[in-house]
Amino acid sequence: MKDRRDREMVLAPTHEEAVTDLFKQQVQSYRNLPALVYQIQTKFRNELRSRGGLIRLREFIMMDLYSFDADWEGLDRSYDAMLQAYTNVFQRCGLPTVAVQADSGPIGGKDSQEFMYLTDVGEDEILLCDRCGYAANTEKADHRKLALPPEEPLALEEVATPGIKTIEELSRFLDVPPERTLKAVFYAASGEPVFVAIRGDLDVNETKLRNALGGVELRLMDDREVEAAGLVAGSASPVGLEKAAKRPVRVVADDSVRSSPNLVGGANKPDAHLRNVNFERDWQAGIVTDISLAREGSACPQCDDASTLTLRRGIESGHVFKLGTVYSEKMGATFLDQEGRQQVAVMGCYGIGVDRLLAAIIQENHDEQGIIWPASVAPYAVHLVTLSADRGGVGEAAERLYAELVERGVEVLYDDREESPGVKFADADLLGMPLRLTVSPRNMKEDSVELKRRDESDSTMVPLSEAASRVAELVAEFEE
RNA sequence: CGGGGUGUAGCUCAGCCAGGCAGAGCGCUUGGUUUGGGACCAAGAGGCCGGCAGUUCGAAUCUGCCCACCCCGACCA
Structure with a gap:
């Protein structure tokens, strides 16, 4: 497309070319390999129709990483490392995912896997074998076809x-x-x-x-x-x-x-x-x-016996695949090996859909009241609530507590609105920060604040003087 | 592009079938009461009924055309 001054612009659906070009300019020697490059960037797709809230959009945010290796064995190592890294990322985000075999499309490459968050509202279909753990997108899935006994050909x-x-x-x-x-x-x-x-x-x-x-x-x-x-x-x-x-x-x-x-x-x-x-x-x-479609109940392609595949739905939260040399060959992304010979870099590419990840995390971590943020991805660690801030020294105590928490590096969302307790608690539950601190006239009489975890129904009273350190300790535990 | 649906108060919607005063809840404003789980009482403000044309004594309501949005499908290295 062109801008108002008629300059050429691009809305990139993906960034392999840009990254390959970057590599080309920066890397000449095998000594620099393997090289990993990542970015968090906006991508654009000409979707016929966006849908599903944050799940399918025309403009979305991707974190993606590209690996460059000297040979195919190197790619295998980088790929396995990223597969493990992404597994860890999803686990820390509080999102249970399963890595399934996926179609890599016309660009090809030998291996491709998608990280699927299993949920009935997912837009992808996945086939799983309970016995051997085989898992694949239905687009990709193999299955064992019914075998017919051999016969002599008869006349038409x-x-x-x-x-x-x-x-x-x-x-x-x-x-x-x-x-x-x-x-x-x-x-x-x-x-x-x-x-x-x-x-x-x-x-x-x-x-x-x-x-x-x-x-x-x-x-x-x-x-x-x-x-x-x-x-x-x-x-x-x-x-x-x-x-x-x-x-x-x-x-x-x-x-x-x-x-x-x-x-x-x-x-x-x-x-x-x-x-x-x-x-x-x-x-x-x-x-x-083989151009046949595997379905619910099809025979597992890996098991010897009669175990069958189960169909589940999922949201694709990440996708990794071995690009190989498609881009590096076309664009001349080469380096000199130990013998001084020019070689083509072998590439891998690994993406996480950031905004759909957010949607999936909330889908997985919520209750009737609202979001229950896993601490690792919560916007704030603590939701500080005052009730009747104008009475019993509540406002002053809350201000001090807020300052103390910030001092200790704790991220605090501070609700000092003049609203009724019901409104403020309901909003705190809806927003779903891991910890809630309540300062109120009632608590002030005991020189205490109420500490409540969003994922538990009980709360505890903590002396005002210890509140900041207690919270800081809890937050530190979250980060482990 | 094909199929279905919806446009009425800031928001969510009723009213349309069967034409006859423009409605409710929430929100908002003012006053008062209330203050540990989405408070209560009272008084108010707020409308081009998506647009244009037609039928009619009279149109949110019936007819035609148009516009916008939503859902389903086709598409998705």
């Missing part, structure tokens, strides 16, 4: 299937289980038609499909496009597709078709299907790979 045979269009109808009509059928799904991949063939008991994982096709823009074809391509919705088949289709159509197959003999598939004409369709003998595909 056309059967009449009047009015049958869905796998469910087909399965019932011919009395064959869904895993003995072949499903056809049509996509427009950056405008080009793609015929996806997958076993009838499975669904397409669009992220996997997009990656298989090389990061294209992917959507289902609409009825008009299906018609235009000459495909017969409900009875489409990869068998004889070249002849049936009006234009060339790429075929992508899920690898389940390799070991699934004698399936029931479409006949490329209405009201008819084919029995005994066999991959390779009857049809071929340009790409054969």
Whole structure:
């Protein structure tokens, strides 16, 4: 975009380029590696619709860190260190997270994990195995597909299937289980038609499909496009597709078709299907790979036995991945190794969404009354409340206590408003500072103040003279 | 862009179906009482009923067009 003086400006969705350029200017020698750079910065995304309070915004704050290593082993070490560091960060923030395998997108890289805060209001779906601890975003998740016993290929045979269009109808009509059928799904991949063939008991994982096709823009074809391509919705088949289709159509197959003999598939004409369709003998595909969607109840890809995956929802609070050399190669981010040879830096990138982290922390730490800040991230350690500040020396005592606490380096939110006790306590609960100190005429009679933790219902009386030191001790404990 | 919804007092909303004095609660102002868990009494202030046009004796209410916002979906290295 341009500013009022017609200068070029950028609203950056992410900052890999800026950081890689910085590296390029600053680092020439292997002696400077590994190098870690971090920042806390505003990012912009052209979201179609922001939603979820602080969860999904067009403008948001990210803390992100980039690592530069001399080789891939170095990247592995940096990555593992950051994975551990981020685990510690979320723990200290009072946010239980689980690191799950994630899709790294077209940019690629070999490993990628997201830190998920598990909550029913989360926008991401995660599959977990209770037995082995396998955890992955549904976009990424693998699963073990039902295995069919090997069979000799039988002869193709056309059967009449009047009015049958869905796998469910087909399965019932011919009395064959869904895993003995072949499903056809049509996509427009950056405008080009793609015929996806997958076993009838499975669904397409669009992220996997997009990656298989090389990061294209992917959507289902609409009825008009299906018609235009000459495909017969409900009875489409990869068998004889070249002849049936009006234009060339790429075929992508899920690898389940390799070991699934004698399936029931479409006949490329209405009201008819084919029995005994066999991959390779009857049809071929340009790409054969896993493009299937793992679901609740799918078999765990890591366990030997019959343990299944459970679906949970989560908020993505952090994301780490191995960028590799994508940026450093393109932008010439190199250094000289011990032998004086020019080498490309190997990069990793690690992000935490700061404002959505705030939302997640509050989601996890609240009650009917309001926020219960974990001490590590509370805006103030202490909420100092006066009741009837004009009576019994309350105002003066509170002023002294405030000054004493500040002196000791304790952060204090001081409520000296002339409001009723109910209002002031309710506000203190709502704002949720870890400690509340109440100075009132009643307490002054005992030369004491009331000390209450936000996360406990009981309170204790503390002599005025000891209040500041007691609080300072507690705050010190919080910081451990 | 598609689907749904909402615009009335500072805020949250009722009134619209079935046209006839512009309403409630909270908040605000003034006076008084109250003071350890969102007080009470009394008196007040506060409105282009989103905008424009139409129907009608009469429109917040019916009709058309427009604008804004919210929700769902599509999208999200």
